Amino acid sequence: MTGRCHPLLAAVVAAAVLLACGPGAEAQVRLPPPPKAPPLVGAKKPAAKKAAAKKPAQQKKKGAKKPVPKKPVAKKPGAMGQPRAPQRANAQRKPAQPRRLVDLYPQGLPAKPTAPKPAPAKGAPAVTPDILKLDNAWFYKGGKFDVERGKDAVVALMKHHGYPVFPKIREKIWVSDYGLGQYTKVGLAAVMFQNNVKDRYMLMDLFLMPGQMLPEHWHLAGEGNPAKLEGWLVRHGQSHVVGEGADNCALPIPAIHDGGKVTVKHVVTANPGDFVPLNRAEAHHWQMAGPAGAIITEVANVHTDSAVRHQDKVMNDYFLKGG
Numbered sequence: 001m002t003g004r005c006h007p008l009l010a011a012v013v014a015a016a017v018l019l020a021c022g023p024g025a026e027a028q029v030r031l032p033p034p035p036k037a038p039p040l041v042g043a044k045k046p047a048a049k050k051a052a053a054k055k056p057a058q059q060k061k062k063g064a065k066k067p068v069p070k071k072p073v074a075k076k077p078g079a080m081g082q083p084r085a086p087q088r089a090n091a092q093r094k095p096a097q098p099r100r101l102v103d104l105y106p107q108g109l110p111a112k113p114t115a116p117k118p119a120p121a122k123g124a125p126a127v128t129p130d131i132l133k134l135d136n137a138w139f140y141k142g143g144k145f146d147v148e149r150g151k152d153a154v155v156a157l158m159k160h161h162g163y164p165v166f167p168k169i170r171e172k173i174w175v176s177d178y179g180l181g182q183y184t185k186v187g188l189a190a191v192m193f194q195n196n197v198k199d200r201y202m203l204m205d206l207f208l209m210p211g212q213m214l215p216e217h218w219h220l221a222g223e224g225n226p227a228k229l230e231g232w233l234v235r236h237g238q239s240h241v242v243g244e245g246a247d248n249c250a251l252p253i254p255a256i257h258d259g260g261k262v263t264v265k266h267v268v269t270a271n272p273g274d275f276v277p278l279n280r281a282e283a284h285h286w287q288m289a290g291p292a293g294a295i296i297t298e299v300a301n302v303h304t305d306s307a308v309r310h311q312d313k314v315m316n317d318y319f320l321k322g323g
Contacts, residue, residue: 131156131293132210136184145183150175154189154207157293161236173207178215178310179318185254186213186315195303197225202303206232206296208239208289213254215315216242216262216286222307230300231277234270238290241268241276244283251288258312262286284311 129138131153139149151173158165172191177183189207196202208214219228232241240251245266253260264284268276278285287296310316 129153129156131160134184134209136182139177139183140181143181145177145181147175150177150183150187150189153209157207157209157295160292161295163236163295176319176323178312178315179323180256180315182254182256184209184212186215186257188212188214192303197302200226200301202228202230202298202300204298204303205235206287206294206298208237208287208294208296210289210291210293212289212293213257214287215257216264216284216311218282218284218309219304220282220307220309222304225302225304225307227281228300228303228307229278229281230298231275232270232287233275233297233299234272235295235297236272237292237294239270239294239296240288240290241270241285242266242287243268243285244279261311263311 129152134153139146139153141149151170154173154175155165155170157163158169169191173189174192175187175189177187180186187209190204191207192202192204194201194203206214219230221227232239242249242251242262242264243266244264247265249262249265249267251267253262264286270276287294306320308319310319
């Protein structure tokens with residue numbers, strides 16, 4: 001036998017000691033562990049676990065600086081290496097907000113470039129006259145009617161009422177005092193836009209100074225044209241259109257006009273937007289402007305200068321001579 005006791009024999013000896021010593025002997029006798037069961041025939045032995053060797057902690061060097069850890073850089077959604085957030089199939093995109101002027105110009109809109117003023121037309125006045133304060137003497141030089149000043153007054157009337165002053169319109173203005181020397185009382189200015197003799201249509205604008213009378217006249221057939229049949233649309237100001245019909249006239253007839261007489265006295269007062277037609281061809285008619293003058297559009301079939309007749313003989317002769 002060797003120095004080591006067989007496990008079975010040791011167990012028998014321990015049991016005998018317990019029986020001989022009585023209770024409490026088990027505390028003094030240390031029993032050996034029970035024998036392990038013999039391995040089965042052909043069974044593989046379990047692999048022994050290798051204890052992980054613990055590496056000794058590195059000793060800190062005195063005076064060594066701690067390494068500063070780098071901050072992780074957050075990646076934007078959809079960047080390389082990071083999945084993009086899934087989108088809903090029915091997700092609606094928000095419409096782009098329109099850009100406002102206040103966002104584009106927080107300091108206010110830029111100033112508009114001012115175009116250079118056109119050079120005044122030939123014969124144009126340096127200062128626009130006030131048509132509400134014009135005196136009759138202002139229209140005459142050396143006792144003769146000044147056509148250029150007459151045009152000045154017409155342009156002033158246009159500007160006063162906001163009528164468009166077309167390029168070169170001054171050159172188209174016809175103005176006359178009918179040879180009476182009292183333009184502010186009896187006279188007329190006009191711009192003929194179209195007088196189509198072949199197809200029979202005519203369009204012109206009439207310009208009357210404040211309180212001015214367009215003299216009594218009528219139109220005959222002449223030069224192969226029918227008698228003029230016309231109508232008037234007041235654009236600006238006011239005009240008293242006078243023709244055949246019941247006498248309701250209370251207008252002051254200037255004494256310079258055929259001694260202060262007229263043959264027709266039915267008055268229709270027309271304001272902007274009112275249209276007054278002539279009741280028949282060859283009917284006598286005349287007009288008188290309101291306190292702010294009048295700008296009137298006249299439409300007709302045709303106009304023939306040589307077929308115009310005026311009630312006042314002095315005016316009639318002057319007009320037929322081309323005045």
